[in-house]
Amino acid sequence: MVIMVRHSRNKQSHLRIFFLLLLILAPVSLLLLPSDYFDQGESICISKLIANTDCPGCGMTRAIQHILHFEFDRAYDYNKLVVVILPLLIIVWFKEISRCVKIIRSERKSELV
Numbered sequence: 001m002v003i004m005v006r007h008s009r010n011k012q013s014h015l016r017i018f019f020l021l022l023l024i025l026a027p028v029s030l031l032l033l034p035s036d037y038f039d040q041g042e043s044i045c046i047s048k049l050i051a052n053t054d055c056p057g058c059g060m061t062r063a064i065q066h067i068l069h070f071e072f073d074r075a076y077d078y079n080k081l082v083v084v085i086l087p088l089l090i091i092v093w094f095k096e097i098s099r100c101v102k103i104i105r106s107e108r109k110s111e112l113v
Contacts, residue, residue, distance in 0.1 A: 012107075013104065013107050013108075016100055016103055016104055016107075017104060019100060020097065020100040020101065020104065023093065023096060023097050023100065024097070027068070027093070030064075030065060030068055031068055031069075033065070035065055035066050035068075035069035035071055035074075037065060038061050038062045038065050039062060043058070045057070045058050056081060057079070057081075058079065059078035059079035060078075060079045060081065060082065060085060062075075062078040062079070063075040063076070063078035063079040063081075063082035063086075064082060064085075064086055064089075066078065067082055067086060
């Protein structure tokens with residue numbers, strides 16, 4: 001029974017570390033892509049596909065990609081809400097990374113005891 005509990009905790013710990021790595025690597029991967037990577041292609045927005053109207057989120061991915069590459073004019077042209085959404089995303093991103101690190105550290109401490 002003790003072995004199964006340790007195995008379960010170990011698996012959860014590995015999943016948390018994997019999730020933390022994904023959180024860190026996601027913005028890095030966006031920085032490595034060219035700024036116009038998402039500019040071509042069909043829209044996947046349901047509002048755009050069904051009603052042929054833009055929703056408030058239309059162009060946000062493209063706007064964030066351009067703002068990450070310091071192309072502020074193009075980012076603002078794609079979606080004006082990027083000036084509000086990106087700072088909120090960054091705050092949530094940092095909080096989630098902090099939360100994951102705290103959980104991983106507390107698990108490591110409890111393993112040592």
